[in-house]
Amino acid sequence: MALVHVPPFESFYEENQDAVLRELRRLLGRDAEDAYQETFLRALRGYGRLRNADNLRAWVLTIARRVAADHYRRREAAPELAEPQRDSRPAYAELGELAEELPRKERTAVVLRYGYDLSYAAIGAALGSSEDAARQAASSGVRRLRRRMQ
Amino acid sequence: MTVSPTLDKRFREAAAAAGLLDVAYDLAETPVGTLLVATTARGLCRISYDPQPEHDAESLAKTFGVRVLRAAKPVDPVRRQLDEYFEGKRTEFELPIDLRHQAPFSRDVLNRLARVPYGQVTTYGALAAEAHRPKAARAVGVVMNRNPVPIVLPCHRVVGASGSLVGYAGGLDRKQLLLELEGALQPQLDV
Numbered sequence: 001m002a003l004v005h006v007p008p009f010e011s012f013y014e015e016n017q018d019a020v021l022r023e024l025r026r027l028l029g030r031d032a033e034d035a036y037q038e039t040f041l042r043a044l045r046g047y048g049r050l051r052n053a054d055n056l057r058a059w060v061l062t063i064a065r066r067v068a069a070d071h072y073r074r075r076e077a078a079p080e081l082a083e084p085q086r087d088s089r090p091a092y093a094e095l096g097e098l099a100e101e102l103p104r105k106e107r108t109a110v111v112l113r114y115g116y117d118l119s120y121a122a123i124g125a126a127l128g129s130s131e132d133a134a135r136q137a138a139s140s141g142v143r144r145l146r147r148r149m150q
Numbered sequence: 151m152t153v154s155p156t157l158d159k160r161f162r163e164a165a166a167a168a169g170l171l172d173v174a175y176d177l178a179e180t181p182v183g184t185l186l187v188a189t190t191a192r193g194l195c196r197i198s199y200d201p202q203p204e205h206d207a208e209s210l211a212k213t214f215g216v217r218v219l220r221a222a223k224p225v226d227p228v229r230r231q232l233d234e235y236f237e238g239k240r241t242e243f244e245l246p247i248d249l250r251h252q253a254p255f256s257r258d259v260l261n262r263l264a265r266v267p268y269g270q271v272t273t274y275g276a277l278a279a280e281a282h283r284p285k286a287a288r289a290v291g292v293v294m295n296r297n298p299v300p301i302v303l304p305c306h307r308v309v310g311a312s313g314s315l316v317g318y319a320g321g322l323d324r325k326q327l328l329l330e331l332e333g334a335l336q337p338q339l340d341v
Contacts, residue, residue, distance in 0.1 A: 008211040008218040009171075011204065017153045036153070037161045044170045048217050 004053040009044060012056055019057060020064050027068040027116055035071050039064045069116050069126060076108075098145060106141030113138045162221040172215030174224035177201060181236050181331075182301075182324045189224045190214055193246030197299045199320040213251050232301065238331065241268035243302045252298070255281070259293045266307045269332040273311050295319050301328065 006012075020039055024032035042063050050056075095115040099107045105127060112118045112126060113134075124134035166174050173195065175188035186201030187194070188210055195214060198206050203220070211218045227245065234240035247264075249257050262280050266272050274287040274294070283289070294305040300320055306328040310316040318325035329335040 006216050008207040008216055010207050010219050013219065017158070021153050021157075033157055036157060037164055040161050041164060041168060041170065044165055044168075044217060044219075048172070048215060050216075 006047075006050050006053045009047055012043075012047070012053075012060075013040060016057055016060050020060055023061055023064050024068060027065065028071055031071050031075075035064070035067045039067045042067065065116050065118055066122065069112055069118055069122070072111070072116065073108075073126070099141065101148070102141050102144055106137045106144065109134055109137035110141040110145070159222075162219060163223055165219055166221040166224050170217060171219050171221065171224075172217040173210045174219060174221040175203075175206070175210065176220055176222050176225040176229070177203075178225070178229045178232055180232055182320065182327060185232075185301075187225045187228050187232075188218075189228065190248045192248040192250065194228055194299055194302060195248040197301060199300070199324070228302075235301070236331070241332075245302060247299060247303065249298070255283075255286075255289070256293045256296070259290055260297065260303055263294075263297075263303050263305060263308070266304055268304075269334050271307045271309045271329070271334055274308055274316075275311055277308060291317070304328075307332075307334070 017040075021032060021036055024035045024039065028035055039060065043060050046063075095111055099110045102110065108127060109123055112123045113120070118126070120131045120134045120138070123138070124131040127134055127137070129137075165171055169191065173188050173190055175186055175196070178185045178187050183199060184201060186196070186198040186203065186206050188196035188198075188206075196206070196210060207218050231240060231243050231245060235243070249260060252260065259277060259281050262277055274290045275284070278284055278286040278290045281290070290308075294308055295317065297303055297305040297319065300306070306318060306325045315322055315325050315329075326335060330337050
């Protein structure tokens with residue numbers, strides 16, 4: 001496959017800045033602006049090592065989701081900082097509330113999977129366990145939620 | 151939804167401050183028009199007349215690396231010295247210049263060019279002789295034409311043996327204006 005030439009960071013940044021902010025707003029609500037800067041700084045750190053420019057949009061959105069997940073975990077660690085306003089609740093918030101009663105590991109797996117679209121590999125890394133264990137935790141969390149809602 | 155100017159600026163400044171850029175560039179308004187000014191960690195690396203930012207960014211990325219971003223702060227010292235120069239308050243630039251990608255002959259000639267004083271002119275032949283290549287006046291002309299940082303490296307001070315201005319990558323009008331500003335040429339009246 002032919003390599004796609006990596007554009008100057010400026011063009012990449014201009015083409016993706018709105019999409020990244022949109023995704024971060026969906027995931028984090030009002031914390032999106034801090035995560036925005038962090039996302040593009042992380043992208044910049046890796047940018048010089050890119051060998052081709054296939055799917056730069058997907059690449060930067062993955063970084064954004066990881067940054068959002070880190071923010072989410074920090075919020076969990078300091079819950080007094082959380083609680084976004086009711087009328088502008090991001091996706092994860094509703095899910096977080098629903099999943100509140102789950103065991104911690106299942107809750108984290110469910111929220112990261114369905115609130116943040118993270119891959120099981122990334123969730124496994126976040127939980128300090130394997131990809132399979134992450135998949136299992138998410139699916140048993142979902143089963144438990146279903147039972148509770150019946 | 152779009153990114154606010156404040157958020158955008160904050161990222162650009164953070165990127166430059168973190169030392170993550172190969173090249174930072176910005177536009178500068180001057181009496182000879184809008185210039186694109188670019189710097190690396192080593193110093194000033196490009197001044198372009200009649201900038202086309204997309205094209206310039208591509209060319210900078212090819213030479214210095216793909217992490218090219220528009221950011222005002224790293225360019226500010228250059229902008230300030232250019233302002234002082236055009237106000238007639240500065241006769242020498244005190245800026246590190248990044249010539250690492252120049253061929254040895256070009257680098258040698260550009261370093262000699264840097265020492266041609268404000269308000270004076272020299273010739274292509276004289277510069278060639280100084281560089282121990284007395285027959286290379288034409289090659290010196292090519293180096294002047296490709297000078298990566300015009301104004302700061304004063305290729306406008308290099309003229310033909312007869313005293314005629316000969317040529318300038320930014321256009322002869324600009325060469326004349328710079329020499330008039332420095333008092334090396336009397337302003338010419340249009341007849």
